[in-house]
Amino acid sequence: MTNLSKRIMRRVYVLWAFRKLTSPTAMKLLMLFAILKESFSAISIPNVIANSPSLSNPLASYNFFVNAFFTTETTVRIFLISIIVLLVWLTADFVKKTPQPSYQSGF
Numbered sequence: 001m002t003n004l005s006k007r008i009m010r011r012v013y014v015l016w017a018f019r020k021l022t023s024p025t026a027m028k029l030l031m032l033f034a035i036l037k038e039s040f041s042a043i044s045i046p047n048v049i050a051n052s053p054s055l056s057n058p059l060a061s062y063n064f065f066v067n068a069f070f071t072t073e074t075t076v077r078i079f080l081i082s083i084i085v086l087l088v089w090l091t092a093d094f095v096k097k098t099p100q101p102s103y104q105s106g107f
Helices: 005-023 025-043 047-049 058-071 074-098
Strands: none
Touching: 025 074
């Protein structure tokens, strides 16, 4: 490979990587990880698990998490709502990108 073709291919690879890293899905994942990182500094997950009722009682668990959500700070509520919205958005993106089978008859 000549020096010119190496330089050209390097630019092609850099552009390809830049496009992949700035794709809408990558940006949503980056936002999700940033929000998760910040929420872990604001929410003590081990304490929440220690205070929550057993998962064998779904109604008590539901009541606990609903009451915990409504009695927590506003920033924690914003974190949790943002996480849920981003997860739904990413799921919709992945479902849209998944190839759908075509049901064509062989006749």
